[in-house]
Amino acid sequence: MTETMEIPRIPRGFLLTTLEHDVSTSTDWHEHSHEADELLWSEGGIVTLEAGGRVWAIPPALGVWIPARTPHRAATVGAAQVRATYLTHDPIASSAMPAIVTGVALSDALRALLLHNHRAQLDSAARLRLQHVILDLLAPAPQTSFGLSMPTSGHLRAIAEAVLTHPADKRTTADWAQLHGMHQRTLARQFEAETGITFTQWRIQARLQLAIRELANGAAVVSISRRLGYRNPSTFIEHFRTLTGQTPTEYVRGDAGSAAA
Structure with missing residues (x-):
């Protein structure tokens, strides 16, 4: 099955937003790019990504950082719960992340905060504080060799x-x-x-x-x-x-x- 990736819209005054893509069968998204930085991750199932001349397999314990305007294509192997978190393209806000596609260790804390930001009812001040913590937790994985050139x-x-x-x-x-x-x-x-x-x-x-x-x-x-x-x-x-x-x-x-x- 082929789907069109939704255009992300980060609410004004905030730092990030997450879109959910739950699919019941193998799904492919054509090559595309975004004006926002992206963290592609999964709550269940396997996501594959081709970007920057590399192929990545993304199990639930890991994510992949995709800098803004980087052409990429994603797919799932069977059913999966795909999550795409889009972040403001702000060098200060995302200073820990490089300007290349790289792996991100999706720790329990980072995953929990991403889900809390996406699903919880929060006032604006609390949500912004939470999003700053999420950015503080973003860091390249110590081992990024799961990307295949x-x-x-x-x-x-x-x-x-x-x-x-x-x-x-x-x-x-x-x-x-x-x-x-x-x-x-x-x-x-x-x-x-x-x-x-x-x-x-x-x-x-x-x-x-x-x-x-x-x-x-x-x-x-x-x-x-x-x-x-x-x-x-x-x-x-x-x-x-x-x-x-x-x-x-x-x-x-x-x-x-x-x-x-």
Whole structure:
């Protein structure tokens, strides 16, 4: 299902507003941008985002900061409760956040205050005080590597999309190079130049992106690791911890004291 994203309107004199998008099936929003900064997050289900040349999987414990006027497109994998918080584009009000797309750790306190601001009946002075606290709690996540850089060349993007579609595909760099009539070293150099990491590293991160979605939907670690092409679940867990600083279940739950939350 495809939907049109609503134009955000922040009430005059306030700092932010949140829009709810509850969907019962996989939904896609076409590429668009806003005049306001945006924090995209979820109360349930998995949201995916493509922005700034990267693909992001957003489980409930995390959000993504999208600076004003940044083209982006969002989608859900199945049913989801998508939340988009829009903030005044004020360098002082949002000084903690960079001018690039980045991950945000959605702590219990930040989530609770966002929901309270959205749903509670407050007088103007109390709401403004609350919104200042929300801005104080915004900070980039210590680990932002859950964003996956996509290659820009047509042939490399086709390879990347094939891996995302079939993560257990075991074809090597040499196999893909032969398929596209290239030398293995040429493909490897191009892929690293366009994504910043090797093809092997990219494939591991792509698998973990998909693992995040499966974990949020309640799938077991053993079944996920097999589906992603891992022979041993312990290797999958080791890769996941290296990337995020957490075990798979800690990452999705956002357990207190974990590295990325």
